[in-house]
Amino acid sequence: MTSPTNAQAVSEAQAYRAQLLYFRDTPKAEDEACEWVRDGLLVVRDGHITHCGGYDQLIGQLPTGTAVHDWRGHLITPGFIDTHIHYPQTDMIASPAPGLLPWLETYTFPTERRFEDPAYAQDVAQFFLDELMRCGTTTAMVYCTVHPGSAQAFFEESHARNLRMIAGKVMMDRNCPDYLRDTAESGARDSEMLLRRWHGTGRQLYALTPRFAPTSTPEQLGRCRELAQAYPDVFIQSHVAENRDEVKWVMDLFPGHRSYLDIYDRYGLLRPRAVYGHCVWLDDDDRRRLRDSGAVAAHCPTSNQFLGSGLFDHAAAQDFGTPVTLATDVGGGSSFSMLQTMNEAHKVARLSGHHLTARRMFWQATQGAAKHLGLTGQIGTLEAGAEADFIVLNPTATPLLARRTARTESLEELLFAFAMLGDDRAVAATYAAGREVHRRA
Known part of the structure; x- marks a missing residue:
């Protein structure tokens, strides 16, 4: 051969x-x-x-x-197409913690601080992309860190390999360590600089990336909305309703909203090409809103189980026609392999009385993901x-x-x-x- x-x-x-x-x-x-x-x-x-x-x-x-x-x-x-993954968390995969919020504080934030160093970011990006290729993942929606250089390093490495990748600099201006904090203005300015440089350059695509509602002020979400309106073909990625403690915290931070998902909706961040990781603790109104807006739920079964976040309701999502894709969510997820992710997704579905067929899972990881990302006919x-x-x-x-x-x-x-x-x-x-x-x- x-x-x-x-x-x-x-x-x-x-x-x-x-x-x-x-x-x-x-x-x-x-x-x-x-x-x-x-x-x-x-x-x-x-x-x-x-x-x-x-x-x-x-x-x-x-x-x-x-x-x-x-x-x-x-x-x-x-x-395979992985619709939710964090390249800066490669070196902290399989880190023990009693839940999502302590895991962020103990491992995630200190690890992401290292991406101040462009050489370190480049080294991790190289290993991360090698690992994706080894597992058969040819496209991923990737979170970088708050540092613009982390996104720059990732895009440079992906572009050099001519890969079809989607990525963005995290926006995070509160409830995080000072060393990882941007501002509403600097986060928007850096994001716009990166998207103008990389969105559509070769096979690279950009995603506006507010980490999750608790780490963005209303001002930052407002600036993100302005960018989303100015650049309607860019992607949006964030987290929603992953963990019960997180949901309670969010509702305390954003009083007056119907639900966690409603916050993103109010800021104009539910639309086609918007992908929200986890979506465990949604209600039926949320599922309808995702469907009607064209936004996507990225199901992260290995991460949800590893952090004890809960079980995604695949049957309810299917009943309401909510777009669903599969994702590893490394480093909360414990494997880069989409085959292993299918394994866990099937078991999660069975626990709720739903049979998730292999054909459906392979579709979700290929043509289905491409369809929901607006990339039908290009990939998948x-x-x-x-x-x-x-x-x-x-x-x-x-x-x-x-x-x-x-x-x-x-x-x-x-x-x-x-x-x-x-x-x-x-x-x-x-x-x-x-x-x-x-x-x-």
């Missing part, structure tokens, strides 16, 4: 033979809404997918000399014209996975085995814009 050089990946057609899987629409019990090609060929050129279909139908159409990479026995899917699919971000999954990556997948009798069983038994070891290779960015030894 040959491996293309960077130059080849950009300018010459490459073909990949394997099982192929991508989704056309939201999978339902009566309609898988997916394309599953058991012997397929994926053709890539200039960083985009040009053809996706059966091997027998396409092999005769390839230009003379096209390299065909043989991944038979493997499954190619779109790269293997359809012709899309950016060539895809991964190769190995059903024999571990002895147990190999034994189970040898006995699968349907696509659902195969995907479920990956979700329950898979992790980074199941990702044989990761491709971004048609270039191999990870291959497992």
